[in-house]
Amino acid sequence: MSQQYVAAIDQGTTSSRCILFDRDGRIVSVDQREHRQIFPQPGWVEHDAMEIWANVEVVVKNALQKSDITPDQVAAIGITNQRETTVVWDRETGEPVHNAIVWQDTRTGDLARELGGDQGQDRFRETCGLPLATYFSGPKLRWLLDNVEGLRGRAERGEVLFGTMDTWIIWKLTGRHVTDVTNASRTMLMNLHTLEWDNGVLEAMDIPAAVLPEIRSSSEVYGQARGYLAGTPVASSLGDQHAALFGQTCFDPGDVKGTYGTGTFLVMNTGTEPVTSQNGLLTTLGYKLGDEPAVYALEGSIAVTGSLVQWLRDNLGLIASAPEIETLARTVEDNGGCYIVPAFSGLFAPHWDSDARGVIAGLTGYVNKGHIARAVLEASAWQTREVVDAMNADSQIDLTSLKVDGGMTADNLLMQILSDVLDAEVVRPMVAETTCLGAAYAAGLAVGYWPDVETLRANWHKAAEWTPKMDADVRDREYHNWKKAVRRTLDWVERDDEK
Numbered sequence: 001m002s003q004q005y006v007a008a009i010d011q012g013t014t015s016s017r018c019i020l021f022d023r024d025g026r027i028v029s030v031d032q033r034e035h036r037q038i039f040p041q042p043g044w045v046e047h048d049a050m051e052i053w054a055n056v057e058v059v060v061k062n063a064l065q066k067s068d069i070t071p072d073q074v075a076a077i078g079i080t081n082q083r084e085t086t087v088v089w090d091r092e093t094g095e096p097v098h099n100a101i102v103w104q105d106t107r108t109g110d111l112a113r114e115l116g117g118d119q120g121q122d123r124f125r126e127t128c129g130l131p132l133a134t135y136f137s138g139p140k141l142r143w144l145l146d147n148v149e150g151l152r153g154r155a156e157r158g159e160v161l162f163g164t165m166d167t168w169i170i171w172k173l174t175g176r177h178v179t180d181v182t183n184a185s186r187t188m189l190m191n192l193h194t195l196e197w198d199n200g201v202l203e204a205m206d207i208p209a210a211v212l213p214e215i216r217s218s219s220e221v222y223g224q225a226r227g228y229l230a231g232t233p234v235a236s237s238l239g240d241q242h243a244a245l246f247g248q249t250c251f252d253p254g255d256v257k258g259t260y261g262t263g264t265f266l267v268m269n270t271g272t273e274p275v276t277s278q279n280g281l282l283t284t285l286g287y288k289l290g291d292e293p294a295v296y297a298l299e300g301s302i303a304v305t306g307s308l309v310q311w312l313r314d315n316l317g318l319i320a321s322a323p324e325i326e327t328l329a330r331t332v333e334d335n336g337g338c339y340i341v342p343a344f345s346g347l348f349a350p351h352w353d354s355d356a357r358g359v360i361a362g363l364t365g366y367v368n369k370g371h372i373a374r375a376v377l378e379a380s381a382w383q384t385r386e387v388v389d390a391m392n393a394d395s396q397i398d399l400t401s402l403k404v405d406g407g408m409t410a411d412n413l414l415m416q417i418l419s420d421v422l423d424a425e426v427v428r429p430m431v432a433e434t435t436c437l438g439a440a441y442a443a444g445l446a447v448g449y450w451p452d453v454e455t456l457r458a459n460w461h462k463a464a465e466w467t468p469k470m471d472a473d474v475r476d477r478e479y480h481n482w483k484k485a486v487r488r489t490l491d492w493v494e495r496d497d498e499k
Contacts, residue, residue, distance in 0.1 A: 004075040006444045007063070007229070008436035009056055011081040011165045012240070013102065016055045018063040019436040020074075023450070025459035027433060029069065031062035038099055043106040046099035049087045052165070053172050061228050071229050076221075077173070078236035078443030080243035080435050081165040083186045086140035088151070088162050088211070094172070097160060098148050101140045108139040115139065115205065124201055129185065129192045129274060129283030131352070137164055138188035142205050158210040166237040167213045173234050174223030179213040180237035181294055185285040190215065192274045192283060195294060217288040218242070219442040236442035238287060240435050241265045244405060245297065246287050247438030248429065249460045251453050254397035257434070258384060260408035262310075263348075264302040266384065268391045268399075269295060279390035280350030289445060289453075298394055300349035300387030304342040305380040306408050311342070312376050318369050326413045328373040336371035337362040339485040340379045347489065350390040357492035361485040377414045381421040382482040388422055401425040405434045412464075420470035421479070430461040 005028055010017040017032040033055040038046040064071065084103035089096045101107070112132040116123050121131040130136055141162050145152045154160050163171065164187070167179045184190040184197075189207065191198040197212050216222060221233045238246060241259065245267045248257040253271035258264060267286070272293040274283050286297035306322075313319045319328060339361045341347075346354035360375070388399050402424055408414060409428050419426040431437055444450045 002070075002073050004073055004449065005069060006076050006078065006440040006449055007060065007074050008078045008080065008440040008443070009060065009169060010240070010436045010439070011052060011056065011079070011169055013082045013085075013104075016052060016059055017436065018056075018059040019433060019440070020063055020067065020069060021437065021440045025431060025437060025441070025456070027431065029063045029067035031059040031066060033059050041107075045102040045105040047085065047102055049089070049096045049100045049168055052100075053169070056169060056172075057228065071232065074229055074232050075449045076233045076235040076443040076447045077225060077229060078238075078439030078441075079166050079169055079234070080238050080240050080439035081169070081183070083164065083183060083239040083241070084135050084137045084140070085165050086137045086144070086162070087165070087168050088141070088144050088148075088160050089168070091159055091161050097151055098144055100165070101144070103135055105140070106134045108134045108143050111139050111143060124188055124204075126276070127191055127198050127201055128188050129276070130188050132188070136186060136188040138201070138205050138207065141207055141211070145207065155211045156208045160211055161213070162211040163213050166239070170222055170234055170237060173225045173227075175226070176223040177213045178216050178222050178237075180216055180218045181285045181288045182218055182239045182242040183237065184215045186239060192285075192296075195288075217290050219287070219289045219446045221446055233443075233447050235446035236439050238439055238442055241267050241299065242285065242287055242297070243436070243438035243442075244434045245269065245438065246441055247431075247434035247436070248403040248405065249453070249457045250403065251457065254395065254399070255403070256388070256391065256399055256401075257403045257405065259434075260305055260380065260404060260406035262305070262307045264305040264380065264384065264406075266300045266302075266387050266391070268298045268395060268397075270298055270395050271296065275394050277390070277394045279393050280352055281387070281390050281394060282349075287442065289442070298391050300390060302380075302383045302387065303346070303348045304344055305383065306406075308340070308342040308376050308379055309408075311344075312373065318372065323410070325373050325376060326411045328370055329377050329413055332368070332370035332374055334371075335375045335378055336367045337364060338367045338371045338375045339482055340372070340375045341485050341489050342379055343489040343492075347486075349387050351486070351490070353490050355491050355493040356489040359485060359488045361488055362481070377411070377417055378421070380408065380414060381417045382479065384418060385421050385479065399424050401427060403427050403429065405429065405432055415464070415466045416469070419466040419468050420475065423468045423470075423472075423475060426466045427462050428464045430463045
């Protein structure tokens with residue numbers, strides 16, 4: 001029998017990719033294609049779902065052909081996706097009724113406040129683990145039902161289908177209308193405890209159940225592909241951050257992964273019971289393998305990490321390229337008393353203060369551009385520390401090791417600062433594409449390509465690790481100063497200012 005591979009389709013915010021993996025979890029071939037970002041109004045962000053599907057078809061074919069792999073050599077297909085992005089399409093024709101509304105889109109702000117009523121943003125948190133916010137898919141679906149002419153009637157008659165991007169891709173591949181528990185957990189419509197659509201929330205949001213996909217596990221065969229990969233099992237679906245958790249083999253309670261890109265997402269495996277956060281984190285699904293119990297997670301998102309380096313480059317001109325920040329920061333021994341809190345459009349976890357704005361605190365005549373560069377790197381580390389402290393408090397499990405991925409992890413100084421600030425080991429894996437790897441792993445498990453999770457654990461290899469070198473008294477003093485700087489950012493915007 002010819003060599004077999006697993007294909008992962010990663011439908012992301014700016015592009016779609018297909019990566020082929022072998023049994024050792026190594027990348028064999030990659031193809032990628034960007035799609036348009038559509039901005040109809042300030043705060044509105046849309047994608048053309050048909051354009052995305054066309055790109056998916058192209059990248060799948062190209063990834064195979066680049067490495068002379070034939071469709072019959074693909075053992076399974078896994079899907080991972082930008083979460084919360086919402087699309088509704090005609091059940092018969094497959095035509096979307098409107099552009100997809102992207103997770104970044106803020107048009108549902110007034111609706112979210114209206115839905116909160118007297119109870120505020122935590123109205124549904126006990127049921128779904130999430131605060132009412134513009135991120136999530138349920139309010140986006142409600143907006144479409146209210147604003148696309150005739151759509152509500154068609155929805156109630158079962159003539160249209162709703163899905164996040166995983167559901168759309170699986171439907172185009174197989175004709176099956178399904179989602180997995182991780183993506184369903186980001187809609188605000190799924191009950192975290194039953195793993196089913198919650199009738200009380202659906203009624204409160206005025207959403208007909210007829211449009212919703214069936215909720216399935218993250219690792220099982222949903223159907224057979226049509227088209228170029230005809231007959232190949234489509235066998236996994238995981239939202240991108242959940243897929244990265246799985247790809248980093250964070251299979252034990254207390255395991256944490258951090259993805260460092262434009263912003264940063266930290267996700268902790270909390271085991272088979274949901275942990276309700278008392279400290280500003282989201283309760284979500286980690287993954288569910290077939291008939292096994294669901295694994296839950298706590299998630300903390302940081303809005304600005306890599307984009308702060310871009311700001312230093314593009315707005316201040318202190319560096320010409322992002323990698324230069326490490327060289328500049330190494331020209332000094334410390335931050336010179338300077339702290340930067342990048343609350344450019346508010347603070348995310350654990351503060352959730354949309355009225356915060358960024359500050360540079362502690363400036364003296366001694367501070368130079370090296371100190372500012374160092375403070376930029378430290379900002380990512382201290383923001384991580386705040387989220388990790390919240391995770392430790394909620395889970396009653398102290399972090400001992402952080403598995404990292406994403407573009408910023410190429411900065412070795414940042415990784416050392418991160419280890420110092422967390423007083424924990426920081427580990428970077430050999431395969432950086434952990435999101436696609438997680439989707440591939442879940443699909444491969446479903447069809448027996450990999451026999452069990454222990455095999456996946458054996459595939460995971462560290463490329464580099466960092467251990468803490470900072471004295472405890474220095475760490476405590478610097479964290480105290482960081483928190484002082486954060487307090488300077490809070491409640492900066494006043495409603496009169498906006499007028």
